Amino acid sequence: MELLVASAIGVLTTAGIYLVLRLRTFPVILGMSLLTYAVNIFLFASGRLTIGAPPILQDGVTTYTDPVPQALVLTAIVISFGMTAVVVMISLGAYLGSDDDHVDDQPEATGSEERS
C-alpha cells in the first residue's frame, strides 16, 4: 500500500513538473493542479496510512488514523481551488488582453506566429 501511494505521488509530481515547464498557460495550470494533488497526498501520508479507521470517535474503538494531516489537507484542498481560480483568471486576462497564451513574454509580436 505504501508503495502504491508513494509511487502515485511520484507519478503525479513527475507529470506536474513536466507540465509546469510547458510554454502555454493551460498545461501549466494543469501541471499545477497535478502538483497540488501530489502535495496534498504527500501531506496526508505524513500521518501514515491506516485503512478502515477514520477519525470519527466511537465507543469501544481505540485505533484511529491521524486526524491532524487530514485537517491540514482539507483546508489545503479548498485553498487550492481559490489558487487555481486566480491563476486561471490571470492567464485568461493575459490571453484576452494580448491574444497570446504564452507563459513567458515573447521577444517579438510575430514570434508566436512563426513558431506555432
Next chain:
Amino acid sequence: MSLFLVVALPFFGALLPGMMNSAGRSACAGVTFTVSLMAFVGLLTNLPAVMAGEVVTARVDWMPLLGLNFTLMLDGLGFFFALLILGIGLLIITYGRHYLSRNDNMGEFFTYLLLFQGAMVGIVLSDNVLLLLVFWELTSLSSFLLIGYWKHLPEGRQGARMALAVTGMGGLAMVGGMLILGQIVGSYDLSVILQNREAIQADPLYVPALVLILLGCFTKSAQFPFHFWLPHAMAAPTPVSAYLHSATMVKAGIFLMARMWPVLSGTPEWFVIVTSAGLVTMVLGAVIALFKHDLKALLAFSTVSHLGLITMLLGTGTAFGALAAVFHILNHATFKAALFMSAGIVDHEAHTRDIRRLGGLRRLMPITFAIASLAALSMAGIPLLNGFLSKEMMLEEAHHTVLFGSHWLVPVMATLGSLFSAAYCFRFIGHTFLGPVRDDYPHKPHDPGAGMWMPPAILVVLVVVIGVAPFLVQDFVFMVAKSVIGDAAELKTKYIKIWHGLVPALYMSIIAVVGGLVLVRTHAPLQKLWETTPRPEAKVIFEAIVEGAARMAQALIHPLHNGSFTRYAMIGVIAMIAAGYHAWATGTVAAPVRELQVAGPVPIAGWAMLVAATVGLVAMHRHRLLSLILIGIVGLMVSIGFVYLSAPDLAMTQFTVEVVTIILLLLALNFLPNRTPVESTVPRRIRDGVVAVAGGLATFGLAYHYMLREAVTTPISEFHLANSYKGGGGTNVVNVILVDFRGFDTYGEIIVLGIAALLIFALTETLLNGPVRRRLLNRVPDQPRSGDMHPMMMVVLTRVIMPVVLLVGFYIFMRGHNEPGGGFIAGLIVSIAVVMQYMASGFTWTSARLRYPYHGVIGAGVLVAGFTGIGSWFVAKPFLTSDFTYVRIPPFHKFELATAALFDLGVFLAVVGAVMLSLESFSRLARRADTPESEYPMDIDPSRDDPDTAKMKEGV
C-alpha cells in the same frame, strides 16, 4: 507621563497633519505643534525624577523569546537628548510654518517631521538595543522622506538617496555589532549591557562589535570618511536641515557613542579609532567650510567639523572629555539650529544663499543680523557665549591627549580646527551681513515676521545666557555627564568656569581667533588657491561605487532572472531536488520500523487508473478538452483513495472541489484555444522530462521512506483524539480541529479564500471595462453552439433537484461535528446546486433570482466567524474559545448546540460566496452582444451556426 506616551505621541500625531491639510496651513502646523508640545510636557514631568538621579523605566514584553522587549528607559542622557529633540522640534515647527510656501504640501511635511521626531525620541529612550535598532532604521527612512521632501528637485532626490544609502549601510553594520554585543552579554537590554564593561572588553569579539557599531555611528554622524552625505542633504528645506543637522539625526551617532561609552570606551582600539576619526573630521570639515559659497553648505561642513570635535572628545575616554562632549552637544544644538534658521531667513528674503551675492544685510535685516552674528560668534569661540566654554574645555582636553605617542599632534590639530572654525564663522558674518549694501540682490531683503525670527532668537538667548552664566545649566550638564560616564570613570571637575586663568587652552583659543581673523582677511587669494587645487569629489566617487555595485548585481541577476517564468520554475525545481539530495546524503536515515501493508486488487486497480490517467494527460495535454477529462479521473481516483485510507472528510471535499474546478476550467477553456501547439524542441522536452522524472523520483523516495518510519517526535494527534469529544464536543476529530482546535487557522483561510474570489471579481471588472470588452463582445466562438440553449430535461431536473441538494447540504452541515461533513463540504455542495441552475436555466434567469450578492455572502461568512470568535471575549475567554451544551426539545433526540457550529456557519457562507463569485465572474465574461440572454428558460436560439457549414475551428 508614561514614557510610552512620550514615544507614541509623535507617531500617532503623525496621522493628524495630513488630515488637517484642508483646514489650512496654520491648523496643520498648530496640530503638529500641539502634539510635540504634549510630548515635550510629558517629558518634562519626568524631570524631577531624572534630576534626582533615578532612571525612569517602562516595559512591555514584546517577543521575550527573542530578547526583543519594548522597554524604555529615561536617564540623564536620554532626557537630555529627548529635550533637545522635542524642544528644538517645537521651534522648527513654528519656523517651518512660516518658511514653507503655499505650493508646499504642509500636511506631508509635518507628517514626516513627526515620524522623524518619534523615531528620534524612540532611539534615545530605548532600553533594548534591538528596539533601538528599529528606531534607528526609522530615522534613516523618515529622514530620507524629509531630505527628499522637494521631490521636484533632482538634488533633493539625490541627496535623500545618498543619505539613505550611507546611513542605511551603517545601520546594517550596527545591527551586526549590537547582535554580537547581545551575544556576549546574554541580554539585549541596554541597562544590562551597560553593567558588563569587563566582560565585553575582555571578549575576543569586542573589536568586531566595536568596529561595526562605530560604522553605524560614524555614518549617521557624518564622520570621515562618511562625511560626504551631509552636505548633499542640504537640498532639503531649511527647517529640515536645521532640525536634522543641529539637534537630531546627526546627533544620533553621537548619542549612541555616548550611550555605549561606559562599556566600549577606554580601550586603545576605541581611543585610536574614535579620536583620530573625530580629529580628521574636525579639521577637514572646518577647512572645506571656509571655502564654501553656499551658506547652507558652509554650515553643513561646519556641522561635520563640530561633530568631529564631539567625537574626538568622546574618543579620549576620560571623564572630562565626556563632560566637554555633553556640554558641546548642548551648545552646538543651540547655536547651529539658530544659524541654520538664519541662513534660511536670508534665503527666504533675499532669494539666494550664495555668499558672493550677499553682503551688507546688516542694515536691511538688523534682527537677523543680531541673531546670526551672536550664534556665529559663539561657534567661533568668542568669550561670554556658550561656544567659548565648551571649546575651551575641548582645547583643555586636547592639551592632555597623547595620540600615536605624540604630545603635539592632538593639540596642534585641535587648534588648527578651531582656527578654521573661527575663520568660517567670521566669513559667515562678514561676507553676509557686513560691508556695503548692494543693489543687485535677487530680491530686496528685509526682516521676516516674528514667526520666523522668534525661534532662532529664543535659541540665541540661550546661547548668551549659558555663555554668561554657565552655573545655571551646570547641575544639568553634570547630571547628564554622570549618566554618560556611569561607573566607568570618575569626574573630578566640579564647576564650569568662564575664566580658568592663563592656561594653555586660553593661548590656543587666542591663536585660533587671531588666526581666524587673518584667514578671513586673506580669503580671496586663498579661495583661488583652493579652487585650483585638485581634490577628490565625494559625490563622484560615491556614484561610481553605486554604479559599480548596481552593475555587479545586474550581471549576477539578469542571467538567472530574465523574465521567463518557465526558467524560474526550472531553477526552483532543480534547487529543491538538490537541497533534498543534500539533506539525504548528509543526514542520517533511521531504520524502517513499519511493515508494508498489503494492497488488495481494488487499490491496485485504482492506482493503475490514476497512473494511466496521469500518463495519458501528459501524452495528450495538447488536446485541452481531453486533458480536462483525464484530470477529472485523477481527481476522482484521489478522492476514492481518501475514502479507502480512512479520510471520509477529505474524500468529500476533494470530490466536490473537483466538480467546481472542472466547471471553472471549462469556463476558461471557452475562451482559450482548444489545442496547445507543438513549440518546444525535442531536446528541450527531453530536458524537461529528465528534470520531471528526477523530481518525481525524489518525492517518491521521500514519501516511501517516511511512510515506513515512525515520526521523530511524538505527534500531537493523540491530544486531539483525546480531547475532541471532551473539549470540543464533537466526535468527528477532523471537523473539531478545523472549527475548534485550529479555528484561528481556518478563520485565516476563509479570509484568504474570500480575497481570492474578490480578486477574481476585480480582475473580471477590469477586463470588462477595458479594451478587452469589445473583443469579448464580438468574439466568434470556436465551437458550434448548441441551438437548444437551455435543454428542457436539464432545466426541469435541476430545478426539481435543487431543494434536495440544499437539504443534503443542510444535513452534511449539521452532522459535520460528529460525522463526516461540515461547513467546507456543505458549502461546496450548495455551490454546486446553484451552479447547476446557472448551467441549465441560464445566467440571466438565475441572476434575477439571486437575493444576495456573493460579495455580501463572503463578508457575512467572515463576519459570522469573526463575531463567534469575539463572542468568547464577553465571557472573558480568548478569541475563538468554543463552548457547547446538549439540549433536548421533545419530540427530537437530544442534540448538541456548539458555538463551533456557528463558526462553521461562517465557513459555510464564505465558501459558498467565494466559489460562486469566482464562477459567476468567469461566466460574465462569456456574455456576448449578439445573443441577448432570454428572459425565458427552455428557448431555442435561432441564430445558431449550421452544424454542417461550421467547421471545428482550432485555436491559435
